[in-house]
Every structure is written in structure tokens, then in C-alpha cells.
Amino acid sequence: MIPMYKIGVVGEKDAAVAFLSLGMTVKGVDTPEEAQRAIDEMAREGYGLIFVTETIAKEIDETIERYKNNFLPAIILIPGVNGSLGIGLQKIKNNVEKAVGVDILSKKEG
Known part of the structure; x- marks a missing residue:
């Protein structure tokens, strides 16, 4: 049987509340310290995936980074209420380049 992992969202309250309707655990936070506690708590509770808004992620x-090399939880950065800061996409590009050996996600004129 395949284990079912919980999915959580940590971010500013206005951005995070939208994920409640998808059945995810939502932790609306106001400070970096609250965000750190929420992520650590979700990790201890065995969450498989934690979405974190870029606005909060840049502060923590x-x-x-502490969870970057762990299999679980996977932490994925998502845009906050003010849109994307480009942090999440850059981290994905860096990981793909590290795995493949070349940047295959950039649009290059040829």
C-alpha cells in the first residue's frame, strides 16, 4: 500500500487561506518565527509536501535550506498575494540544472 502524505501550506494568511478548499492544512503566519515553527511542526508530523509562499520563504x-536535502518533506515555493518574486522558479531551475548538468528550462535564442 502506498502511504498517503499530508500536504501543508505556510504563508501570509491572505494567500494561504485559498488552499483550505483543497483540503490542505493551512498555517497563516505573520512573522518568520511563526513560519519556521509551522514548517518544523509539519515536518515532525510527517507531511510529505509543504508549499511556502515566496514572501515568507525569503525571510526563512x-x-x-535545512530541508533541501531531505526526501520528505518536499518544500515547494509558490507565489504570495503580491505575485511571484521568481525565487521558486530559480530554485527549480537550479535543481534541474544540477540533476541534468545543463539549464534546459531557460528560453534561449538559437
């Missing part, structure tokens, strides 16, 4: 880079 140390916490995000």
Missing part, C-alpha cells in the same frame, strides 16, 4: 532561507 535557513529553514528552507
Whole structure:
């Protein structure tokens, strides 16, 4: 039997509340300390995936990096209420380039 992991969202309250309708656990936070606690708590509780808004993630880079090499939880950065800061996409591009050996996601004129 395949284990079913919970999915959580950590971010500013206005952005995170939209995920409640999808059945995800939502932790609306106001400070970096609240975000760190929420992520650590979800990790201890066995969450498989934690979405974190970019606005919050840029304030807690140390916490995000701590989980980077762990299989679980996977932490994925998503745009906040003010749109994307480009942080999440850059992290994905860096990981793909590391795995493949070349940047295959950039649009290059040829």
C-alpha cells in the first residue's frame, strides 16, 4: 500500500487561506518565527509536501535550506498575494540544472 502524505501550506494568511478548499492544512503566519515553527511542526508530523509562499520563504532561507536535502518533506515555493518574486522558479531551475548538468528550462535564442 502506498502511504498517503499530508500536504501543508505556510504563508501570509491572505494567500494561504485559498488552499483550505483543497483540503490542505493551512498555517497563516505573520512573522518568520511563526513560519519556521509551522514548517518544523509539519515536518515532525510527517507531511510529505509543504508549499511556502515566496514572501515568507525569503525571510526563512535557513529553514528552507535545512530541508533541501531531505526526501520528505518536499518544500515547494509558490507565489504570495503580491505575485511571484521568481525565487521558486530559480530554485527549480537550479535543481534541474544540477540533476541534468545543463539549464534546459531557460528560453534561449538559437
